[in-house]
Amino acid sequence: MKILSNIFSLLVLVVLFSGCGKDNYDAPDSRLTGTITYNGEALNLRGTGEAIQLQLFQDGYDKHDPISVYVGQDGVFSAMLFDGEYKLVTRDGNGPWVNNRDTMVVNLKGSADIKLEVTPYYLIKNEQISVTESAMTASFTIEQIVPSATINKVMLILSKTQFVDDVNNVFRQDISDVKSGAVSFTADISGNTDVSNAKALYARVGVLANGADQAIYSSIVRIR
Amino acid sequence: MKKRYMLVALTSLVLSMTACNGFLDREPDKIMTDEQIFNDPVMIKSVLANYYGRVTWGQHVADWGSFAIIDDAAKCDGGPDQRSTFEDDLWRVYDYTLVRNINQFLKGLRETTALTDAEKAPLEGEARFLRAWYYFNMCRGLGGMPIVGDDIFDYTPGMDVTSMQYPRSTEAEMYDYIISECQAIAGMMSTNKQTNSARANKWAAKMLEARAALYAGSIANYNNKMTTPIKTDGGEVGIPADKAEGYYKIALAAAEDVIQNSPYELQDKRPDDKGLNFYQAVSVKENNTEVIWARDYKYPGQTHGFTNFNAPKSHAEDIDNSWLGVVLNLVEQFEEIDTDTPGEGSKIETMENGSYKFYDSADAPFKNRDPRLWGTVIYPNATLKSSPVILQAGQLNKVDGKWQILTGDLDSKDAQGNIITALNGPKESNEQYINKTGFYIRKFIDETPSAGTRGRGSEMWMPRFRMAEAYMIAAEASFELSNGKALDYINAVRNRAGVKPLKTVTFDNIVHENRVEFAFEDHRYWDMKRWRLADKIWNGNNNDELARHRRLWPYLVVAPGDPNDGKWVFVEDYLFMSPNARYFRMQNYYNFLDLGWINNNPKLVKNPYQ
Numbered sequence: 001m002k003i004l005s006n007i008f009s010l011l012v013l014v015v016l017f018s019g020c021g022k023d024n025y026d027a028p029d030s031r032l033t034g035t036i037t038y039n040g041e042a043l044n045l046r047g048t049g050e051a052i053q054l055q056l057f058q059d060g061y062d063k064h065d066p067i068s069v070y071v072g073q074d075g076v077f078s079a080m081l082f083d084g085e086y087k088l089v090t091r092d093g094n095g096p097w098v099n100n101r102d103t104m105v106v107n108l109k110g111s112a113d114i115k116l117e118v119t120p121y122y123l124i125k126n127e128q129i130s131v132t133e134s135a136m137t138a139s140f141t142i143e144q145i146v147p148s149a150t151i152n153k154v155m156l157i158l159s160k161t162q163f164v165d166d167v168n169n170v171f172r173q174d175i176s177d178v179k180s181g182a183v184s185f186t187a188d189i190s191g192n193t194d195v196s197n198a199k200a201l202y203a204r205v206g207v208l209a210n211g212a213d214q215a216i217y218s219s220i221v222r223i224r
Numbered sequence: 225m226k227k228r229y230m231l232v233a234l235t236s237l238v239l240s241m242t243a244c245n246g247f248l249d250r251e252p253d254k255i256m257t258d259e260q261i262f263n264d265p266v267m268i269k270s271v272l273a274n275y276y277g278r279v280t281w282g283q284h285v286a287d288w289g290s291f292a293i294i295d296d297a298a299k300c301d302g303g304p305d306q307r308s309t310f311e312d313d314l315w316r317v318y319d320y321t322l323v324r325n326i327n328q329f330l331k332g333l334r335e336t337t338a339l340t341d342a343e344k345a346p347l348e349g350e351a352r353f354l355r356a357w358y359y360f361n362m363c364r365g366l367g368g369m370p371i372v373g374d375d376i377f378d379y380t381p382g383m384d385v386t387s388m389q390y391p392r393s394t395e396a397e398m399y400d401y402i403i404s405e406c407q408a409i410a411g412m413m414s415t416n417k418q419t420n421s422a423r424a425n426k427w428a429a430k431m432l433e434a435r436a437a438l439y440a441g442s443i444a445n446y447n448n449k450m451t452t453p454i455k456t457d458g459g460e461v462g463i464p465a466d467k468a469e470g471y472y473k474i475a476l477a478a479a480e481d482v483i484q485n486s487p488y489e490l491q492d493k494r495p496d497d498k499g500l501n502f503y504q505a506v507s508v509k510e511n512n513t514e515v516i517w518a519r520d521y522k523y524p525g526q527t528h529g530f531t532n533f534n535a536p537k538s539h540a541e542d543i544d545n546s547w548l549g550v551v552l553n554l555v556e557q558f559e560e561i562d563t564d565t566p567g568e569g570s571k572i573e574t575m576e577n578g579s580y581k582f583y584d585s586a587d588a589p590f591k592n593r594d595p596r597l598w599g600t601v602i603y604p605n606a607t608l609k610s611s612p613v614i615l616q617a618g619q620l621n622k623v624d625g626k627w628q629i630l631t632g633d634l635d636s637k638d639a640q641g642n643i644i645t646a647l648n649g650p651k652e653s654n655e656q657y658i659n660k661t662g663f664y665i666r667k668f669i670d671e672t673p674s675a676g677t678r679g680r681g682s683e684m685w686m687p688r689f690r691m692a693e694a695y696m697i698a699a700e701a702s703f704e705l706s707n708g709k710a711l712d713y714i715n716a717v718r719n720r721a722g723v724k725p726l727k728t729v730t731f732d733n734i735v736h737e738n739r740v741e742f743a744f745e746d747h748r749y750w751d752m753k754r755w756r757l758a759d760k761i762w763n764g765n766n767n768d769e770l771a772r773h774r775r776l777w778p779y780l781v782v783a784p785g786d787p788n789d790g791k792w793v794f795v796e797d798y799l800f801m802s803p804n805a806r807y808f809r810m811q812n813y814y815n816f817l818d819l820g821w822i823n824n825n826p827k828l829v830k831n832p833y834q
Contacts (some may be wrong), residue, residue, distance in 0.1 A: 048541065049309070064826070065819045093833040150451065167308060167807060172765050211452030213810040213833060 011171040028082045032056075032106060034114040036075040036098075038145070043120060044204075045096070045167040047073025051093065051122060051214055052095050054116070057087045057103075071218070073163065073216035083109050086100065096120050096209060096216035120216050121149035122180065127218040129203040131189070133172065136171070138205050139184035140218060146209075154178045155206040155215060156187045160198035164220050167205060170194035178207075204219060232387050246566035248444045257653050260330040266774075271329055272347060275354050276422070278322055282315045283746040285668050285686045286528040288548055289314075294749050295762070298661055298773045298802050300549040303654040306805035308764060312816040312834075313747070317362040320372070320766040326355045349413035353432065355426045356405040359398060360436050364750050367461035367831060368395040369579040384627055394459035396467060403474060417487050420509050420685060422520035427486040430688035431516055434478035434697045441471030442754040445704065445802050450756055452472035454832050461814050461831055471703065477703035482516070482694040483713075489513050490720040498722030499598025505692075505720075506672035506711050506745075507668055509685055514692070518685040527681030531670040531783045536602060536613045537634075537648045537657060546648070546711035548603045549661030551799060552774040555590070557740050558597035559723060566724040567733035569740075572776060572794065580620070580627065580793040586778050589794065595722040600743050603662035603777045604792075609671050615662055616646040617777035622786055629779060634658065635770045642782050650777050652800060660801050667744045675695070692717050692741055700734050710734075717741060753813055764807030766798075809833075 036052075045052050054077060055066035069088075071077045077155045087103040099120035106112060127140040132215065138156055156172040157164050166172065173187040189195050201223040206215035242751050249602040261267045283290040292299040292307075293314070299305040329351050333344055369432050371392035393401070406429045413426040444463040447453045455462025465641055482488070491505035491514035505514040521527050532540075533547040540546075557569035572589045583589055586604035590597060602608055618631035619642065632644035634651060645651055649659040668683040699713035714737055715725040721741070726733060738751055752758035763771050774796060781791045811833035822828050 063823045065823070091833065092830070152451075167764055167804075169766065172767055174763070174765055174768075208834075211450070 001062060004148070023189055026183070028080045030081050030083050030108050031078060031111045032081055032086075032108055032114070033076070033078040034088075034116055036071060036077070036122050037115045037117055038123065039117075040115065040147045042075035043096075043118070044050070044124070044219055045071060045073055046164060046167075046206075046214055046217065048163050048168050049072065051165075051167075053091045055089050056106075057065075057089070058084060059087070059088055060157075073165065073220075081108055081190040088114070090116070090118065093213055096122070096157055096207075097213050100104075119145060121212060122151070122207045122216055123214060124205060124207060126182075127221065127222070129205065129218075129221045131195075131201065131203060131223045134188065134190035136187045136189050136203065137184070138186075139182070141182045142178070142180040144180040150210045151178045151180065152176070152208045152210045152212075154183070154185065154209065156185060157204045157206060158195055158198075158223075159202050159204075160194070160200055162200075162202050162220060162222075164181070164202045164204040165171050165217065168217060170198060174175075198224075207208055232600060236485050243598070246574070258328075258332050262336040263338045268333065268336070268347065270336040270340070271637070272350060273563060275322065275326060275351065278319070279354055279357055279361075280686075281317045283744070283749070284519065284683075285530040285684060288530055288533055291548055291665075291744055293772070294752075295551065295773065295806055296554045296748065297548045297550045297665060298799055299547070300658065300660040300801060301547045301656045304803055305585040306412075306804060306809045310806075310808060312811065312814045313818070314365075314812070314815070316365050316815040318366070319358065319362075319820070320370075322358055323355060323372055324376060326351050326358075327372070327374050330374060331376060338383070345412040346414050349402070349409040349426075349429070350424050352405055352409045353429050356402045356409075356429075357424075357432060357438075359405075360402050360432060360439075361784045363395065363398045363402070363436075364439060364753070365458075366817065367460075367814050368398040368459070370825075370828075371398065371401050389825040389827050392458070392460040392829060394442065394463075395443065395461055396459065396463045397465075399436050399471070402436040403433050403440075406430065406436070406478075416667050417489075419516045420520040420522075421512070421515045421687070424517050425642040427488065428517035428689055430478045430482045430486075431694065434475045434482070434694065435689075437471045437475035437478065438697050438701060439750070440476060441468045441701070441704065441752050444468035444471060446754065455809065456829060456832060458829060460829055472701040472704045475697055475787035476705065476707075479542075479694045479701065482691075482709060483698060484569050486516070486691075486694075488516055488691045490508075490695065490716060492720050498595035502599030502721060503598045503666060506687060506690070507670075507684065510685075514690045515685070515687040515753040516689040516691065516694075520685045521681075521683045523680060523683050527683055529678070530668055530682055531676040531682040532678060534658065534665055535669060535676045536664050537609065538613060538646075539608050539611070539676075541674060541677050544657070544678070545660045546657050546664070547722060549650075549775075550659050550663035551802075552663075552776045553770065554739075555597065555603065555663055555776065556741055557602055557736065558594035558600075560593050561595075561723060562592070563698035563724065566718075567726045567730075568736055571798070574776075574794045574796050581673070582788045582791040584791060585805050586614075586616070586780075586792050588792065594740060596740055598666070600665070600667045600740075602666045602669075604662065606666075608666070613648060613664060614643070614646040615648050615650060615659065615664075615778055616643055616780055617650050617662070617795070618645050618779050619643075619782045620779045622783035630782075633748060634709050638782070640782075643780065650775065661773075661799060662777045665744065685719070685795040692720070696734070696738055696741065699729070699737075703729055703731070718758055742753070752808075755815070758812065759810060760814075762806035764805050766805045768805055771807070775799045 050070050051069040054069040062106045063088050069077050069079045088106050089103045097120045123143040125141045129138045154175045156173045157169045159169045202219045203223050204218045208215040291297045371393045371481045410426045410429045415426045445468040448465040494501035533544045535545050537545045590603040602613050605612050621628050621630050636644040637648040650662045651658050670683050670684040674680050675682040695713045695717045701712045703710035710729045777795050780795050781788050783789045816834045
């Protein structure tokens with residue numbers, strides 16, 4: 001009887017340890033990395049809240065759910081995938097650029113690094129941002145890329161983390177009626193204890209074009 | 225051993241021979257056949273009642289958390305509510321099972337001989353009304369979706385499913401379908417009032433027609449005024465601008481029909497107490513002349529916990545209380561009665577000449593405002609069940625010639641017996657059962673004894689259509705059509721409310737009037753969407769007073785010898801319970817389609833931004 005139960009236990013153990021082979025796949029280990037660019041230069045974007053997404057599709061399967069790829073605030077994205085042929089496309093209406101749903105075919109074997117060219121409505125150049133106890137001053141150049149675009153608003157933003165955008169901030173001031181070109185703004189931050197108490201402080205400016213769902217940003221400036 | 229086997233074998237044999245005595249061949253008593261149902265008028269009514277229980281969507285009283293999603297109230301229960309954005313499937317409605325069931329019902333009803341044609345007509349009208357109401361609720365979230373008409377699909381394994389895969393209709397077609405259904409059934413339905421407005425009659429159908437046409441008209445109008453209108457190539461989302469006028473005319477005609485011919489009226493039974501009058505018009509069923517169609521609740525069985533969860537702590541009947549706190553954003557929308565600028569809200573002044581502004585009583589900043597404020601919100605010292613609701617965050621003391629704030633625990637008193645912090649708060653805390661905004665909700669709070677207990681629950685209804693909306697639809701449609709009648713209609717609502725009539729009507733007046741009249745009635749979110757204002761107001765900016773929840777806390781001045789002793793001051797601040805401003809993104813104008821639906825039906829196209 002004892003031998004029987006020993007054999008039985010052994011059998012159970014063997015089944016437990018060996019059972020999981022047939023229906024499991026290895027994790028994907030091919031790496032797709034890329035950058036969203038304009039004329040080869042990476043764009044500064046909102047990198048939090050899954051705000052900017054690309055979609056990867058693969059043909060030949062029953063289901064057509066896209067794989068969402070989230071873009072960071074420096075315009076860089078990456079995804080771990082299986083080898084194969086993918087179609088990369090921006091999400092409809094998403095991003096501070098002209099909506100373009102042309103697909104880009106990506107052949108992934110081991111790894112791939114790609115550049116996804118888009119046409120942003122605006123770019124922010126030459127940003128100079130300074131913060132005193134009572135005021136935030138920003139001067140920068142809004143470069144018009146799409147001639148027909150108009151500006152919805154300019155945002156001056158301070159954050160106590162290095163994630164700085166329209167949602168992640170301790171201070172945000174919206175300014176409307178702005179034209180492209182060299183501009184300079186000052187915002188009153190006196191009395192904002194979130195700002196004065198922040199151990200680290202990062203600043204950024206953003207420009208939201210009319211009709212776009214996301215703003216284009218400047219690079220991030222560390223204030224303290 | 226062998227004997228036992230024989231015995232078992234014999235028993236099995238006997239059992240297998242005798243088992244078929246019909247014991248297992250009973251008719252199921254939980255599954256009814258079509259004949260059983262449609263040959264019995266009572267059963268037919270029961271089936272219809274089932275559909276009434278399946279058509280509650282959006283913000284509603286049985287889901288009070290839904291009221292904290294927009295800018296009318298905040299969650300006060302426990303720790304902060306981190307919400308900023310709105311989900312892609314928020315209040316999304318997609319229930320073709322319901323459509324199929326209603327279509328089965330219609331087929332059975334049309335074929336039965338148990339009822340006369342005259343008896344069938346109102347039942348068919350109600351079923352089709354509920355189906356149109358479903359399509360409307362789906363359309364305002366998703367845009368145009370498949371219209372299946374009266375078709376009933378039956379699937380047998382192996383059949384070709386592509387014939388069942390209907391493409392999406394355009395948004396305009398969907399509203400047209402809803403409008404035409406309402407027009408077709410209006411003549412079939414009863415013109416009389418219904419008990420507790422629980423069942424739909426002709427006037428509910430007219431109201432749905434008016435509201436659907438108004439929504440369609442405003443999307444045709446305001447969507448195309450955006451820099452980049454939200455639309456799909458096939459028109460599943462977005463309505464051409466030239467259709468706006470036609471829709472506004474339909475809305476106006478249907479609303480005027482209700483105003484002129486229906487047995488309902490703007491309830492105005494207590495001209496001496498306009499605040500109570502407004503509360504009774506919306507929140508009391510007995511002798512109500514205002515409400516046309518409501519989700520009714522009845523004890524036992526059909527009750528909800530709204531009163532239990534949201535009553536003030538001092539008036540609670542059970543453990544739960546204080547879940548929702550109305551925010552200052554809504555309170556200051558109620559205009560002052562003797563204002564020079566009727567039809568717009570005004571801020572409550574808290575400072576004067578660089579110091580606190582002193583008020584004579586805790587309710588002084590509120591009691592001379594639009595009486596609908598009393599009927600919607602419980603403000604400090606307002607009466608509930610004939611006793612005042614004390615809201616006091618703390619005291620304002622004078623120490624060494626300087627004003628200083630003193631706060632304590634809930635229900636704390638100083639040595640002289642003055643309240644420091646009231647039992648109700650407001651108080652900054654992560655605990656539950658404490659008010660944190662300075663205001664409670666009154667609309668839909670049930671004053672019936674034991675309505676606020678866990679065991680019984682409340683029978684409070686939730687109106688879906690009421691007379692004031694007929695006037696507001698007529699006012700808005702008239703305004704958009706510039707036919708000169710808008711002023712009369714909006715002033716009818718304002719007169720009933722007890723505020724000054726307007727001399728001219730602007731678009732902002734209409735937005736404002738809708739907000740204060742229909743707060744907590746599942747209007748505002750959809751209104752902001754159809755006017756394409758949502759992304760402008762809820763812009764996600766934490767420094768924007770309109771986008772972020774705010775509180776207003778009352779303090780009692782305790783400074784013996786000072787002329788301001790015994791007066792009240794108020795302190796305004798952003799609400800710590802809602803640290804993030806509301807952020808309505810462009811993609812929120814339409815829900816996303818579930819990818820599972822698209823996998824099942826590849827003819828469905830995605831919505832913008834998806």
